[in-house]
Amino acid sequence: MNDATTHAPIPFGINLGFCTKRWVTPELWTAVVRERLGLDLVQFSLDLVDPMWPDAIVDRHASDIRRMAEAAGITIHSAFIGLAHYSFNQLLHPDPAVRNYAEYWLGRAYRFAALAGIPRVGGPLGAIPARLDGSEAEALDEADYGELITRLHRLGERAAAEGLAELYVEPTPLRREWPWNVDQARQMMSDTADSAVPWRLCVDWGHGTFAPLYGEDHGNMEPWFRGLGDVITAVHIQQTDFLLDRHWDFTVPGKVDPVEAAALMRRTGIAPKPVFLEVFYPFEEDSASILNALETSCARLKQALA
Template structure:
């Protein structure tokens, strides 16, 4: 990863890309590493478990982990972290109403930690789970106390497993849904306080399209600034996307939206987060042609690199 550079009073913000754009396309390191390094001009990535299922047999996982480590080193790419991806996110994970399913989701993460360690990836994270919707469609303002206590207990256990694998950090990605946790700054602070002192530190990775979701938070809530200002001590990575604040779009920056890259960089520096790597996280329809995706990502990467430099 490129070292932080300070020019005058302006610190360069580390910038990379989440490999979400590779799903069902550039699915092996032999395919995505040259694209990241040569087409996009980046040397920092966040791996997605949409490209490797932790529940594959050990022999397959071990081979893929070894190849990921080898290709990244050969390409001069730092794999900063690994996130759970879209496929696993669709399940209710650690907050499923069936505790046996929660146990399985916990084991899924334990195996994700094992893969990361073998691949030379020091951090793993993502959203943790979702409670089911109610029959009448109303949504609670908070998790049931027993569900929350169970979640925190699992986080402490997971940290023990992460320590055994030699990982450095675990991430929670807040999402803009009442069925998930945390979805407010206060909830995120409480969770970080409740897992403080765990065997491996839990940290936050906020997403620009989550904290700006106006249907949940309202148009005057301050967007990302309260998240960054009030939680700066526990934020060590950030996701950026183009969005309209009406849905969690995950557009690239060739699409018109409300996120201005220069203003985003200014906010990160003002809130003391210039050292936290920022990862572009974009998703495309599977039927979208691959050539136009690469063209859009080249333009997007160039624009964000310039803004964050």
């Protein structure tokens, strides 16, 4: 890594999950992103557009998003599945018919993204059900994992047909989801290496530092960055306490220091990859206070990542 790369600015944007039920149209969120937050890079949230809407509605929204983002000078790096779809068990539901539907849903998401000019789509893949005794498995059942990999290859073919450039898996800190550690993520990337569209990782600062799962001595992202740096092409950053997946903004005290985070990304070679602030708020919280907190948080992160 040369000196210029080490000190190059880290691309910084924001995941639009904070817009859910608030700034839901491109007229609204482009103005918030550009005028209030001073950003030109976003990760779209599929909490704002349901790809299962009828084609005429999806197509109109996709066209509006493409047109208004271009007019505002905003690059939409990727689209992530959002909280609504994440709440389902998706590709790991015990009912095969539900898994089939989840695969179809993702295909619809790829179609929307292509129409909206969004080249990448991703998110967590799904969750197996909890056991009756509450115990957690260390690994997926071999047959379930094999079927998941088969589906990821089919999804790669669907994404290629839509003209997408990249698909994302987002590891989560739950044993019922997959992958949840560095070795599992590496295995999945190896098993999908021949996908028609490449599968890559978007790792999250609050997921990879979850102390109840990874231990108290695992309080930073270095093992993820060093172990998976060649397949990580985006990062979520949030303020958190390493005790739960908080998704706080940076007006809240926590254990993530933006300056130290930037230094770690540069030191491990992750720095050229884009970083997205991903925060969520209670629906009853007033919108004005959210905008103020986001302005402060984005200013702090921009300074640290510059």
